[in-house]
Amino acid sequence: MELTFIKPFMFYFFASLTTGSALMVVIIRNPLYSAAMLVLTFFSLAGIYVLLNSEIIAVLQVFVYAGAIMVLVTFVIMLLNLRSGALINKPTHIIRSVVAVIFSFLLFICLISIFVSGNQVENAPKGVITAAAIESEGSFQLFSRALFSEYLLPFELVSLLLTVAVIGVVVLIRGISGAEENKQAKKGQGR
Amino acid sequence: MTQFIYMFIFAVIYLLSIAVAAGFLTVVERRIAGRMQSRIGPNRVGPQGIVQWIADAVKALQKEDIIPTDAHSFLFKIAPYLVFMGVFLTLVPIPFGAYTLMENLDTGIFYVLAMASFVVIGVMMGGWASNNKWSLLGGMRSAAQMISYEVPAALAVFVVVVMAGTLNFQKIVFSQGASPVDWYVFRNPFAFIAFNIFFIAALAEGNRVPFDIPEAESELVSGYNTEYSGMRFLFFFLAEWGNLVVIGALVSTLFFGGWNFWFEYTLEFSVPGRYPIRFEVLGFLWFLFKVSIFVFIIIWIRWTLPRLRIDQLMDICWKYMVPIGLFASIGILLWMYFVPEKSLADTIMRYSMTSFGGLTILYFFYRVFQNLRVTKAKIYANPFV
Secondary structure, three states: OHHHHHHHHHHHHHHHHHHHHHHHHHHOOOHHHHHHHHHHHHHHHHHHHHHOOOHHHHHHHHHHHHHHHHHHHHHHHHHHOOOOOOOOOOOOOHHHHHHHHHHHHHHHHHHHHHHHOHHHHHHOOOOOOOHHHHHHHOHHHHHHHHHHHOOHHHHHHHHHHHHHHHHHHHHHHHHHHHHHHHHHHHHHHHO | OHHHHHHHHHHHHHHHHHHHHHHHHHHHHHHHHHHHOOOOOOOOOOHHHOOHHHHHHHHHHHOOOOOOOOOOHHHHHHHHHHHHHHHHHOOOOOOOOOOOOOOOOOOHHHHHHHHHHHHHHHHHHHHHHOOOHHHHHHHHHHHHHHHHHHHHHHHHHHHHHHHHOOOOHHHHHHOOOOOHHHOHHHOOHHHHHHHHHHHHHHHHHOOOOOOOHHHOHHHHOOHHHOOOOHHHHHHHHHHHHHHHHHHHHHHHHHOOOOOOOOOOOEEEEOOOOOOOEEEEHHHHHHHHHHHHHHHHHHHHHHOOOOOOOHHHHHHHHHHHHHHHHHHHHHHHHHHHHHOOOOOHHHHHHHHHHHHHHHHHHHHHHHHHHHHHHHHOOOOOOOOOO
8 A cells, every 4th residue: 555654654643642642631630621631532543443443442432431431531520620739638648659660660671571572473373363454354344253152251241240330320320319319208107 | 645635625625614604604694583583684685595504604704802801811712623623533434425424434424423523512611611500500401411411412323323323424314315205304203203312412412402501591691601702702613513414414424315316417527646536416405405494494393492490401301212212222133133134114114104204294284284274374485685
């Protein structure tokens, strides 16, 4: 393809956007701004997936994270009405910060080791799905076939988890509104 | 390099044509609204007011771009562009003709459903960043509504995906035919149900009447775009009317055969550095005709029905449309399993559904003319005033 020359530029563009906006998520003090930055992170990650010829993962990324989860996060921030810096001004315990530093250092070491062992990753055994297979069959078909044959059990377990979450929400809401109804009924009796 | 330049050129052409279509539709909508309310509507700028939208755009460009002091200016500024981008990006995989599409995406419909999230985020951002109670309420309502109505829309799309066996728009169009018998909407009852659900859900996702509570004028001034002025306000409007085209195109692609036409007439342009550009005229015009019919129906609904209350809106979605959508999606699976294509039952069902649809339309016209005869109303059909 003629577009190959532009791919590295696109990759560095999206990569810098991803890392930059991910940094901003942590740095910015206003919760809603950092939510917006997180949206940007997800979209630029989707861009990287597209560059990797994985259309389906990119669309799923936008659909699930940018679409559903981010809207939820924004909703919560708006409903709680978090002012800028409301979370940051709280004093943090010294043990907490020490633990945070240790864990982030461990994560950093993990990432560094992955970068250093890049050569090994290249030589590692590859999956059966090649670029030619994606071209001929379509990424969506390959993805769904794998999902519903090889990885059926995890898929079903995840759907079970989601069902549990939905039932839990219904029970919680029922409990709250039921308690309110009881209160109102008691008030009525008192009169 | 040449391919990159061509990509850029085509993207600009798409962007301009959707902007022009949206602008033109505002005039069309205002004229239709005028006729429905026994008034004339805009007819001064150009013949029959046809370039009113250019005058409006120039006016909006010259206006002061007001950003409220307490608004969060960055989010406030980018919100309208996000909304417009969400609408524009949905046009990428939709085929307007045999060769007229931006990118033949394999994830087709799924991509379109995903791009709706831009609109949700943009509307919420705009509503929140305005720092205004009405805007915030409008944004929240809009987000809640869009997320809710994505569920029945996805269920209805699922029916089509099962019938076509693919998510690719072009393949969906190919698996339908030119004549109404081959359209998905008349294949079986479940697809017909799916069409109705999809159309209603698409109206709700586009914030159109009767689902326009995010910008309910009588309650929220103007909803999430209350604080906007000038060009940014216009961008919200471009998105709204561009969305009409998107809804019409989606419905006619998924259920009404897309650009399939009985005959073919292809133009070929040779361009330097690239294989010739083909343009199939008849299919394109036929597709535009279908789209404009649906756009007219949406406008017609807008000026006919009153607005829903928010609890009614949620009731319709979760208590009626989602169960009906689930019913249709299970029904279509059973239908595809037990009734193979081109079997006798399939053929009978197709023809009976098509004749049912045709008879419904005929009965509609019969009722209209009956009404006119009984009330002895004076038909004033001249559209040029």
